[in-house]
Amino acid sequence: MLCHACHVHLRRDYPYCLHCGTLRKGAVVESYAAPELRWHDAAGERVHPLVKPHTTIGRAPDNDIVLDDASVSRHHARVVRNAEGFHLEDLNSFNGTTIGRRTFHGDWAPLPDESELHIGDIPLRFAQPRSAAIGSKTMVRGVEHSILLPAGQPETAPTATGPLTARPRRRSGWALKQVPDMRGDQQWVLRNTRTGQYLQLDERDVFLWHQLDGENTIRDLLFAYAQRYGELALPRIERTLRTFAALELVRGVHGQREAEKPPLLKRFGQAVLKTLLRMEVSVKGLDTLFTKMYRSFGWRFFTRTGVVGLWFCIVGGIYAMTVAGGSQNLFDINGAGIWGAVIIAAGYLFALIVHESAHALAVKSYGRTVTRGGFMLMMGMPFAFVDTSDMWFGSRWSRIVVTLSGPLSTAAIAGMLGAVAAWVPAPQVSGIAYQLAFGLYLNTLYNLNPLMPLDGYQALADGLRLPRLREEASAYFTKGIWSDIKAGRKPGIKQIGMAAYGFTAVVGTGLFVLLGFLAWRDRLGGLVEEYLPPGIDVLVIALGIGLIMFPIWYRLFRKLTGIIKSRKAATAEVTA
Structure with missing residues (x-):
């Protein structure tokens, strides 16, 4: 349901639009808690x-x-x-x-x-009074996210790892908001506005955050926490402060060092490494454009009529593709020639723009901000994105809607093209439409694939309230389930599901890397074999694939060196 004044999604547990303050139609003010x-x-x-x-x-x-x-x-x-x-x-x-x-x-x-x-x-x-909490988080493109660990059991003999006289102080450039959801736990989101990093907090973390005024010492925090919650939770306080410091939110934490400007050569190397790990070109300041688009026509796609029309295009398009399949052949544009190929390429580009614009308009439908958008390379393949990180301040359902709006818009375009392919008599027009529709349906399935960190995975992680689903499932499959079996513990349904997803995620990632390797070997092989002598072509192919696959093998290299260092450290401790 959209607000009749500003066309932003309404919440049924509030009588007023949280974006413009307009009273919701049919809402009885006296039956709700008063604003404050x-x-x-x-x-x-x-x-x-x-x-x-x-x-x-x-x-x-x-x-x-x-x-x-x-x-x-x-x-x-x-x-x-x-x-x-x-x-x-x-x-x-x-x-x-x-x-x-x-x-x-x-x-x-x-x-x-x-x-x-x-x-x-x-x-x-x-x-409006806040009594609900934020739901689980999903990984959002372009945003770093951290979660403080739960408090656990009270520590009986806490030991300080730093001086109790330190006076940590909040740094400037932060935003704290209690985010609405339908669950009973009280949680907040703290954002570093300088770096774009987010942190999920509970009530006790927020209490500590408000005490970091540069006047209270660690000892003062310890006693204030004990007076408020009845326990001397020094390890939790220190762990929370270290997390704040790691996200550059506080100063004055023991062991925290101010960042020093590295030498020019080192800065150049860091810039090259960052570019190889994440090759991206982005444009800021897109929020004004998408705000105008949403206010002029975009809000209509999020009305009941717009949603029904979307699903009509998707379902009807699937039927149309089955009809068109009887007369159309894949990769056959019925003699359209070079202009047919150009039209297909332009159609894919248009669908890509619509896909990302759908994400952005969905963000605007919840009154949030689109910070930037652009293109990035993943294993040499281009991807477009819009940064929807402001949806961390939204509810779990709103994030799912924003995530799925992109692939559903692509499927709707494919459905309309399928209707053209099925019932337009002009052979070249129907042939081009069939090729476009088939490719866009494949693109939709690819984006909805829950094994890759794309739209489908983000929606699944939000739906299951498991923000680190992929990492936790992979870790449980590689280590946890085998430890449970060795210890004689019978895994439950959730553990079996995590292990199954972890297995498919690991295998799926391996297949994706293998397909990327084979695709680029064929592309580069056909190019260099024509222009380079034997022997050198193999070297060029190896270097090219190594550069394209740099994010993959670099992370494997870092993980391998970390394992070797940890084993050396353990051996040194045993020897000592």
Whole structure:
């Protein structure tokens, strides 16, 4: 269901649109918890539920919210609830009222969820009350994600690994938000806005995060944590601080070193290595473009009519392809010649643009931001992407919708082309449409393949609430299940499923690498054998494939050297 004002997806557990603040059609306000205004004063955090139709704000004691500050007028502003939602009116104050970046006098502005506003110089936040938590995470293109380990059992004899007098401090450039979902656990997402890294936190991690003001020592954190949660959890506190430090979110943690600028030659080598591992060309600032596209026509694809039309194209296209298969032949464009090949190539490019645009428009349908987009190379094969990392602040279902929107849009285009191939009498037009439809259906199946880190895998990981499904399943198949069998432990259904997925993931990755190797050997072989003498052509093929497969063998090399180093260290400890 979309908001009738801004066309962003609504949540049924809130009466108002969280994006623009408009009242949802048919919602009874009294049956929901009231939105809140939150601010800080000398007594700490203050929360005022907006239960009245009009809530006045000012310095005078007869206001509903009294802000004792010289920058606030006696009767400064009021929050109004009407049939359209909540909005803030400035009562011709001296210093004005600010929402976001807009400052106004004697005017009004709507209040979307999580609006930041200033009454004079006093910052406040308008927010729907948060009582739900974030679901499991899926790996999103272009984003690093870390998860703090659960607390486990209380430590009976904690030992400090660093000085208790250290005073860790939060660094600038971060965003913390409690993300809505339908589960009961309270969890948050902390983002480093400088690096684009995300961290999933629970209530205790957030408590520690708010204590990192540069004044509290580790000892102060230990006692504050014990007073709040009843345990001296020094190992957890230190582990949490190390995780914050690893993501460049805090300073002053024991053992943390400030990054030094390496020499020019080393920086050049690091740049080359980064390029070989992830060859990517991206463009920033695409959010404005996709916002205009969504507001003008894109929102219609996410209405009930648009969704029904999408599935009609997909299902009807499959039937059309079975009909067209009786008269069309694969790789036969019925004499269209070079222009037929050009049209097919242009069709694939158009479908690729639609695929990535569908991801981006789905992000906009939830009111989130598209940070960038571009192209990357994986084993020498080009892939397009849009960075949908802002969906980490969305619910689990919203991330699944964003993930599946791309391949479903490709399948819809294939379905329409299948109808052309089946019922358009012009042989060249129907032949070109059949080749395009067949290739796009294959592309859809490839993207939905849950064994590769593509759309299908991301949707599956989100659906199962297992953000590291591939890594955990592969690790359990290679080590865990054999340890359980040796120890006489019978694996459960979940463990058997993880082992089965891990086996297919390992085999699937191996087959993908093998197919990539064979494909590039054939491509390079046919090229160099024609222009290079015998002997040199083999060397060129080996070097070319080695460069294309660099991300694969480099990671294997790093893993092998890590195993060798760990065994040497273990041998040295035994000898000592």
